[in-house]
Amino acid sequence: MRDATSGNAEQDSPGSPASRTLSEENVAMRVAWEMRRRGWSQERMAQELTNAGCPTHQSAISKIVNPKPDGSRRVISVDEAIAMARVFGIPLEELPLPPEAAEGRDLHELSRTVTHEGRKAKAQHAQFLLAWARLRHRLSQQDNRAFYREFLAQRRVGVDQASEAIKVWRDLPSWRDATAAYYKLERTLQTLGTGRDMTPPTDDVRRRRSVVADLLRARELFASRIPGAPVRVVPDLVDHFAQTLIRADLLEVAIPLIDSYARGTAHPVDEVVTEIDRRLQEITAREPKNRHEYLESLAARIGLRGETHESQERQARSAGDLGVSVEDYRDAKDLGDMYRESGMR
Known part of the structure; x- marks a missing residue:
């Protein structure tokens, strides 16, 4: 590590990022960098700016990205900078930052x-x-x-x-x-987080992968959605739930039904729903070894009761019926609901 003195010297040096912050030189270097990574010629860059509402000739791009012998470049107007940020898909305030940005x-x-x-x-x-x-x-x-x-x-x-x-x-x-x-x-x-904010997976037991959540989501599909749906739309429903069925290891028992609907013929759902309920019952009967397993067991019990949207007052009554705390009831419900939205996670 550098000491404070060396750090200050580095910040004040002519070539340091601090000395190049928010400079027009940075804009020119960023334009050249963005063009290289996209494989754009000067003609293409000029056309992109023109399409963005800022008519530009290729010679103007050349004068921006190629400095004169004395190091000077063509001045970039505000309108051009706005158009550049637009065609590159970056915030305008980022355009004059050092190349490291x-x-x-x-x-x-x-x-x-x-x-x-x-x-x-x-x-x-x-x-x-x-x-x-x-x-x-x-x-x-x-x-x-x-x-x-x-x-x-x-x-x-x-x-x-x-x-x-x-x-x-x-x-x-x-x-x-x-x-x-x-x-x-x-x-x-x-292990990669969301890819948007680089947040790693949480250790919160309420947010861990839950087989109960997948089983309950699959139960919703077979017990509620498929029986009331036209035969022709069931294959699309199944496609939407494909990952749930794989994670819950339900393909083997469900595939006769899935294949029948895919070929245009309805099929009873009883066998699949019975198998899902059997697995949920097994989870409720297990002796939990940690809090996550305890919440999974409780989530399975709640799911088998068929409780869906509940008010806080109703949740308190349900928790009392099951002999658990309201906090545990809500945590278990969160865990059981985490993959039951309309979109896949």
């Missing part, structure tokens, strides 16, 4: 891209597993395997190749590997 923003944008693309990949992987689960379910029937072989034979696929393809789709180890890949990606994303 651009690197910092770029790193933050990369961090947001990592988390955004990771979550998008996780959602796509869930759809991949959902389709694979349907395929495995259909190919478990001998008639369907015969239909598939015949279809492949018509396309001049040999019998051995067709059998190998079917074997691959039905292969249990491959399916387990594909499922494990989803969970690995999810665990990785959990």
Whole structure:
């Protein structure tokens, strides 16, 4: 570490960031930096500014980004600076900052891209597993395997190749590997925070991943939403809940229903709802080892009671009925509700 004296000397040095704060030179350097990272030519930059309402010629860009032999550059007007900030998608006040600010923003944008693309990949992987689960379910029937072989034979696929393809789709180890890949990606994303504020995962037990929350959300899907929905809209509902079904490990029991609706035929929900309730009952019967498990057990009890939107007065009565404190009741309810909104988290 530097002492205070050396730190002050560094701040006062001609090349230090402090000496270049909020300078027009910084604007020119930022423009050149943003153009390089986008692969924009001077002509493209001039066109972007023109499209943003600030008519600009390529020669003006050249005079801004390329200093004269004496180091001077073309003066940048306020209108040009506003247009530059607009086309680069950055706050105007950031434009005259030292170049290091651009690197910092770029790193933050990369961090947001990592988390955004990771979550998008996780959602796509869930759809991949959902389709694979349907395929495995259909190919478990001998008639369907015969239909598939015949279809492949018509396309001049040999019998051995067709059998190998079917074997691959039905292969249990491959399916387990594909499922494990989803969970690995999810665990990785959990360590990255939100990607917006770089906040790491919280230690608050009310915000941890909860299998009860996923089970309750799946119960809402099968017990409430699907029975009252037209057959044609159920596949979209299921797609929306794909990650919930994977996290709750419900694909195997739910896939006959899912596949039936995907093919345009209604299917009873009783078996799936019964399985969900059985798992919730198992959770309530477990001896909790820590507060998180205690809240999960309590959340399962609340979920089985069917309590949804409650006033504070009603929550107090429900807590009394269950013999728990109001604080524990509300924490458990928070945990059980955390993934039950209309959007996936």
